[in-house]
Amino acid sequence: MMDAMEAILTRRSIRKFKSQVVSDDLITQLLKAAMYAPSAGNQQPWHFIVVKDRAFLDEITKIHPYAQMLNEAPLAIAICGDIEKQIHEGYWVQDCSAATENLLLAAHALGLGGVWLGAHPREERVAGLRKILHIPDKIIPLCVIAIGYPAEEKPPAERFFPERIHHDKW
Numbered sequence: 634m635m636d637a638m639e640a641i642l643t644r645r646s647i648r649k650f651k652s653q654v655v656s657d658d659l660i661t662q663l664l665k666a667a668m669y670a671p672s673a674g675n676q677q678p679w680h681f682i683v684v685k686d687r688a689f690l691d692e693i694t695k696i697h698p699y700a701q702m703l704n705e706a707p708l709a710i711a712i713c714g715d716i717e718k719q720i721h722e723g724y725w726v727q728d729c730s731a732a733t734e735n736l737l738l739a740a741h742a743l744g745l746g747g748v749w750l751g752a753h754p755r756e757e758r759v760a761g762l763r764k765i766l767h768i769p770d771k772i773i774p775l776c777v778i779a780i781g782y783p784a785e786e787k788p789p790a791e792r793f794f795p796e797r798i799h800h801d802k803w
């Protein structure tokens with residue numbers, strides 16, 4: 634398996650997927666990677682909804698304007714924050730974002746591909762996901778990750794810009 638640096642530097646958003654299903658064992662590994670993320674006060678305020686039902690995946694494309702790849706993806710995982718689990722208020726977005734990136738990197742390292750589909754703070758997407766996935770009020774969907782075996786290849790990006798780095802002072 635690729636090392637952490639290689640996974641970070643070669644991960645790209647994958648939006649085309651083969652129809653091959655992702656095994657439950659791999660799904661568990663993705664969720665485990667997500668749950669090992671750092672979180673404020675170690676509160677781990679996340680929940681994950683594993684969506685394989687074709688009808689639900691198709692429904693999400695109707696309430697999210699940039700999620701058409703879910704029509705082909707065999708799997709999606711909605712990453713949600715439990716605002717009642719926070720002791721340090723307001724950090725749930727960062728906590729769940731850290732979990733999301735862990736999940737995306739793990740997917741890439743395991744030979745899968747994925748793309749982050751933003752939900753919160755777009756209220757209409759949050760409301761749509763609540764309805765489709767029966768998410769309770771105190772739980773906020775941050776994003777949906779479309780996942781599958783990649784049917785496209787993308788070269789690594791070039792994003793190292795030294796001018797963004799400041800030493801000691803701005």
Ligand SMILES: Cc1cc2nc3c(=O)[nH]c(=O)nc-3n(C[C@H](O)[C@H](O)[C@H](O)COP(=O)(O)O)c2cc1C
Nearest residue numbers: 644645646647648699700748749750751752787790
């Ligand atoms: C908060 C967030 C929301 C995003 N929402 C979408 C989305 O709705 N649809 C989509 O196709 N990609 C979405 N993306 C993926 C970005 O477009 C992608 O990460 C970016 O273009 C960089 O490309 P890369 O992931 O291949 O490195 C989102 C990414 C982030 C971090």
